[in-house]
Amino acid sequence: MxxxxxxxxxxxxxxxxxxxxxxxxxxxxxxxxxxxxxxxxxxxxxxxxxxxxxxxxxxxxxxxxxxxxxxxxxxxxxxxxxxxxxxxxxxxxxxxxxxxxxxxxxxxxxxxxxxxxxxxxxxxxxxxxxxxxxxxxxxxxxxxxxxxxxxxxxxxxxxxxxxxxxxxxFDLPGFVTTFAEGLRETLQELRTSGVPASAVRVLFSTHSIPLQHAENSGPPDAGSGPGGAYVAQHRAVAARIMDDLGELTQPVTWELVYQSRSGPPPQPWLEPDICDRIAELPGEGAEALVIVPLGFVSDHMEVLWDLDNEALAAAGAAGLRAVRVPTPGTxxxxxxxxxxxxxxxxxxxxxxxRGSLTPLGPWYDVCRPGCCLKASAPVRPAVAGLAP
Known part of the structure; x- marks a missing residue:
C-alpha cells in the first residue's frame, strides 16, 4: 500500500x-x-x-x-x-x-x-x-x-x-477498571445501608450522537449491529464490568443510556435519555440508582452539568437515592x-x-477505509487511517 x-x-x-x-x-x-x-x-x-x-x-x-x-x-x-x-x-x-x-x-x-x-x-x-x-x-x-x-x-x-x-x-484495562472500582465501592455501600440488590439500577451513561453517525461508527464491514461500533463497544465494556463484579451485581439490573443530546428535534439520536429512564425507574421497583459515566475520560462540563446537576435532580424528583461514580481522570x-x-x-x-478486556479489542492502530465517516458530509483528509 x-x-x-x-x-x-x-x-x-x-x-x-x-x-x-x-x-x-x-x-x-x-x-x-x-x-x-x-x-x-x-x-x-x-x-x-x-x-x-x-x-x-x-x-x-x-x-x-x-x-x-x-x-x-x-x-x-x-x-x-x-x-x-x-x-x-x-x-x-x-x-x-x-x-x-x-x-x-x-x-x-x-x-x-x-x-x-x-x-x-x-x-x-x-x-x-x-x-x-x-x-x-x-x-x-x-x-x-x-x-x-x-x-x-x-x-x-x-x-x-x-x-x-x-x-x-474503550476496553483498556486501566480505563475499564477505574469504573469497576467506583461501581464496586458504591454497590457495597448500598448493600451495607440495607438497599436490596434487586432494587438497585446501574445506568451506564455516554454521550448521545446522531443515530446515523452511530450506524457509521467503526469500519463499514465490521458487522457491529444496531448502533455500530459505538454502541457495541459501550455494551461490551459495561457487560465486562458487571461480570467482573460477580456476586455483588446479582440481581442488579443494568442498561446503557445516553445524555447531552444537542441536535434538532427531528433528527434521530441514540436513546433512551438518562433523565427519561430515571423518571421511569420507580415504577419498575427501583429504590437506588448508580450512574457510571462510561463514555467520559474526566469530569468535564457534560458530567458536572448533565449528570451531577440534571440527572441527580431527576433522581431526587423520582424519590431515588442516586450516586455518580468517578471518571478515570488521573x-x-x-x-x-x-x-x-x-x-x-x-x-x-x-x-x-496487548491489554484488552473485551472480544472487540484491541482496536485498530490504523483506522480502516470508511471508518466513522460523517453522514452526508464531504470526506476530509485524516491522519492515522486509510482513505477515505
Whole structure:
C-alpha cells in the first residue's frame, strides 16, 4: 500500500496494516483534547467554534453558555488535561522513556496547531497522538484525526511532522477498571445501608450522537449491529464490568443510556435519555440508582452539568437515592494504561499481547477505509487511517 493512503504517517504506520507490528521511532507524545473556555469572555467564542458550519444563532448558544457561566465561564476540561499531561509525563519518566508530552485542543487554546508548532520548533517531528476519547465514532475518533491533518496543513508542517494515533482504548484495562472500582465501592455501600440488590439500577451513561453517525461508527464491514461500533463497544465494556463484579451485581439490573443530546428535534439520536429512564425507574421497583459515566475520560462540563446537576435532580424528583461514580481522570491505573498504549507502539507489540478486556479489542492502530465517516458530509483528509 502506498504511504499516501495513510496521510502524515510515520514509516511504521504507512503500510496501512490494521496493527502496527514495527517498532515506532517516536520522539514525542501529543495529548489531543476537546478544549473548553477558561473565562466568561471565552464562552461564546468557544461555542461558536464547536458549532461552526451549523448556523446556530448566538441566542441558542447562550442557552448552552449558561451551563459554563454557572462555573464562572470555566470548563474543568483544560485543568484536567493539564493534570493528565503532568501525570503521564511522570509515568513515562518513571519507565525510563524520555518522550516529552505536548498538549493541544481541537476547539480552544492551546490549539493543535500551537502544540504541533511547538513540537516542531523543539525538534520533535515523529509524534504519537493520544486523543481523550475512548470509543469509535465521528466525533470521538475521526474528527480528531481530521483536525490533526488540518492542523498540520495550517501550521505548514505537512511533510515535516508525522503523526500517528493510539488506538481507541474503550476496553483498556486501566480505563475499564477505574469504573469497576467506583461501581464496586458504591454497590457495597448500598448493600451495607440495607438497599436490596434487586432494587438497585446501574445506568451506564455516554454521550448521545446522531443515530446515523452511530450506524457509521467503526469500519463499514465490521458487522457491529444496531448502533455500530459505538454502541457495541459501550455494551461490551459495561457487560465486562458487571461480570467482573460477580456476586455483588446479582440481581442488579443494568442498561446503557445516553445524555447531552444537542441536535434538532427531528433528527434521530441514540436513546433512551438518562433523565427519561430515571423518571421511569420507580415504577419498575427501583429504590437506588448508580450512574457510571462510561463514555467520559474526566469530569468535564457534560458530567458536572448533565449528570451531577440534571440527572441527580431527576433522581431526587423520582424519590431515588442516586450516586455518580468517578471518571478515570488521573487515576494511576488509567495513566499507566496510557503509558502501556504508548509502549505497545514503541515496541510494535503483537495484538495478542496487548491489554484488552473485551472480544472487540484491541482496536485498530490504523483506522480502516470508511471508518466513522460523517453522514452526508464531504470526506476530509485524516491522519492515522486509510482513505477515505
Amino acid at each position: 502506498s504511504s499516501q493512503l495513510v496521510p502524515h504517517a510515520t514509516p511504521a504506520a504507512s503500510t496501512g496494516l490494521p496493527h502496527v507490528l514495527v517498532p515506532g521511532r517516536y520522539d514525542a507524545v501529543l495529548l489531543a483534547g476537546f478544549g473548553g473556555p477558561e473565562g466568561q469572555d471565552d464562552v461564546l467564542p468557544f461555542l461558536r467554534r464547536v458549532t461552526r458550519g451549523r448556523n446556530i444563532p448566538d441566542e441558542r448558544l447562550e442557552e448552552v453558555a449558561q451551563h459554563y457561566r454557572r462555573f464562572d465561564g470555566v470548563s474543568p476540561i483544560n485543568a484536567q488535561n493539564r493534570a493528565l499531561r503532568a501525570a503521564l509525563q511522570d509515568e513515562l519518566h518513571s519507565r525510563g522513556l524520555s518522550l516529552p508530552v505536548y498538549w493541544g485542543n481541537r476547539n480552544w487554546k492551546p490549539f493543535l496547531t500551537d502544540a504541533l508548532t511547538q513540537a516542531a520548533d523543539d525538534g520533535h517531528t515523529n509524534l504519537l497522538a493520544f486523543a481523550t476519547s475512548a470509543y469509535s465514532s465521528y466525533s470521538g475518533c475521526r474528527q480528531y484525526r481530521e483536525d490533526l491533518a488540518e492542523a498540520l496543513e495550517q501550521a505548514d508542517l505537512a511533510g515535516r511532522v508525522q503523526v500517528d494515533k493510539i488506538r481507541q482504548f 487515576h494511576p491505573a488509567f495513566v499507566a494504561g496510557i503509558a502501556d498504549l504508548i509502549e505497545e507502539r514503541l515496541h510494535g507489540e503483537d495484538p495478542g499481547r
